[in-house]
Amino acid sequence: DLQTTRTLVFVPDGPLHSVAFGALPLAGVARRLVEEVTVLVAPSIQLARDLPQPPFKTPRRVVVVGAPDAGPGLPRLREVPAEGDAIAGLYRNPIRPAPAGVDATADALTNADVFHFSGHASADKDVPGATALLLSPKDALTADRIATLQMGRGSRVVLAACSTARGSSPFGEGPISLARAFLMAGASGVIASVTEVLDGASTRFLVDVHTQLAAHPDVAVALSLAQRQAIARGDPIDSWSPFNAVGALSRER
Numbered sequence: 001d002l003q004t005t006r007t008l009v010f011v012p013d014g015p016l017h018s019v020a021f022g023a024l025p026l027a028g029v030a031r032r033l034v035e036e037v038t039v040l041v042a043p044s045i046q047l048a049r050d051l052p053q054p055p056f057k058t059p060r061r062v063v064v065v066g067a068p069d070a071g072p073g074l075p076r077l078r079e080v081p082a083e084g085d086a087i088a089g090l091y092r093n094p095i096r097p098a099p100a101g102v103d104a105t106a107d108a109l110t111n112a113d114v115f116h117f118s119g120h121a122s123a124d125k126d127v128p129g130a131t132a133l134l135l136s137p138k139d140a141l142t143a144d145r146i147a148t149l150q151m152g153r154g155s156r157v158v159l160a161a162c163s164t165a166r167g168s169s170p171f172g173e174g175p176i177s178l179a180r181a182f183l184m185a186g187a188s189g190v191i192a193s194v195t196e197v198l199d200g201a202s203t204r205f206l207v208d209v210h211t212q213l214a215a216h217p218d219v220a221v222a223l224s225l226a227q228r229q230a231i232a233r234g235d236p237i238d239s240w241s242p243f244n245a246v247g248a249l250s251r252e253r
Helices: 014-018 045-050 080-088 102-109 143-147 178-184 203-213 219-233
Strands: 007-010 038-041 062-067 114-122 132-134 140-142 155-160 187-193 243-247
Touching (some): 080 203, 114 203, 178 243
Parallel strands (some): 114 155, 155 187
Antiparallel strands (some): 114 132, 132 140
């Protein structure tokens, strides 16, 4: 009953991990699911219950990485620098590794409270741990490396790159994705995509997401509120629908 439900938690299986649940249309009304409830995706019940759920604190260590160039075969993302500037401008003293190589980015993420990435991501179905955020034509931060990081307990991550919530599922505990790697690194929640993220199309929406994160520790609440804002403005659906909130069952709900 959506009239009495505050949060709807999905624990998908197989191809359902590729569904943008908040964008699902409701029968009989011209509304989307996220307009009625907060939407959360849990990779598995066990993992969601094991994730850290610390009390909310104002983010002190915020890392923003924009990587417009990923090398031959991938287009330059011309809007990424401006997107990074807009998001970094919301925080006091954000950390912006330059150049954003693997070691510099990994060091910056140690004890980070918030991490935002805009750029390309690569997927490796045969070796899921090699799936990566592409920092430059020569640098790739892999899922295996991410999972070994020690981010701030209960940190929050926003991945504005294509299909960062997707991956193969060999163990029946959800996809081995970039989102999952950040959960393993200590994040309590990750806002990640299940499809393409178009260059520049989501900048305003992502600014709204981070504005909501400043007030809400829960990524599902922050994402749902930002998606409702986008719908109310009449923004194109592809600016906000690619994203799911993946993570823990928070006290805020």
